[in-house]
Amino acid sequence: MEDALGAMRLDRELDPALFRAIVDQAPVSIILADRDGVIRAWNRASEALFGFAAPEVLGQSLDVIIPERLREAHWKGYNRSLASGETKYAGRVMTTRAVHKDGRRLYVDFSFGMLKDAAGAVVGAMAVGRDATERYLAERAGR
Amino acid sequence: MEDALGAMRLDRELDPALFRAIVDQAPVSIILADRDGVIRAWNRASEALFGFAAPEVLGQSLDVIIPERLREAHWKGYNRSLASGETKYAGRVMTTRAVHKDGRRLYVDFSFGMLKDAAGAVVGAMAVGRDATERYLAERAGR
Numbered sequence: 001m002e003d004a005l006g007a008m009r010l011d012r013e014l015d016p017a018l019f020r021a022i023v024d025q026a027p028v029s030i031i032l033a034d035r036d037g038v039i040r041a042w043n044r045a046s047e048a049l050f051g052f053a054a055p056e057v058l059g060q061s062l063d064v065i066i067p068e069r070l071r072e073a074h075w076k077g078y079n080r081s082l083a084s085g086e087t088k089y090a091g092r093v094m095t096t097r098a099v100h101k102d103g104r105r106l107y108v109d110f111s112f113g114m115l116k117d118a119a120g121a122v123v124g125a126m127a128v129g130r131d132a133t134e135r136y137l138a139e140r141a142g143r
Numbered sequence: 144m145e146d147a148l149g150a151m152r153l154d155r156e157l158d159p160a161l162f163r164a165i166v167d168q169a170p171v172s173i174i175l176a177d178r179d180g181v182i183r184a185w186n187r188a189s190e191a192l193f194g195f196a197a198p199e200v201l202g203q204s205l206d207v208i209i210p211e212r213l214r215e216a217h218w219k220g221y222n223r224s225l226a227s228g229e230t231k232y233a234g235r236v237m238t239t240r241a242v243h244k245d246g247r248r249l250y251v252d253f254s255f256g257m258l259k260d261a262a263g264a265v266v267g268a269m270a271v272g273r274d275a276t277e278r279y280l281a282e283r284a285g286r
Contacts, residue, residue, distance in 0.1 A: 009197035011183040019162040024152055027256030028271045040154040054152035113170030128171045
């Protein structure tokens, strides 16, 4: 039997507090937003990438890092994914424009996924990102 | 005060079981190995990427996905990172050759990081990976 929360795949002897630490210390930005698009987890790499400290964004809308022009399309897709429990971006990397706290443009290689609870209900959505700004600008300059 | 396990950065109201679910359901491969290089967490995306189901690799050495020729260099770097508590790959993406269960070559964009407990002691190392095989082979063909 598969355990919906992944206990089968993650060593049962591990201190549960370590999973919080894995999320927080992961070498990539991990953002969890709830069904309302409110940020519920924002790890260290997210602080480094976007410039916002976690207390500045926990409880805030994802809009803080979404360029204004892209918000409407973002939320349309977000709500569609929540309703269906699936993202059309599964298995893909999306290089997406985002906003740093200081206002400058970032380009981020994002992977998106849904987060489900033990009963299979969609709790929210996850974004895992790596900074792609340098590569993106170099590629654009080379075109 | 900063909480070493990241409670400051991750919503305190979240069910702690959700952090296990975030690791397991993350849209990228997340592997945790302990100080001995033994695999302690292997999420769904790791199963999809490398072909090994978690029960096949939990408790096994990372060698299962490391090409034989690269193992010596891998473990030298691994032990150096554990001893210093830092990885020289911080903030970088390393495209690395890896082995699928069926024997075929994979190329994986890895980010590496250390995992520390609340006291700051190094518990192990994390690898976060995305499949880069298609891109790598296309780039090589284009050269």
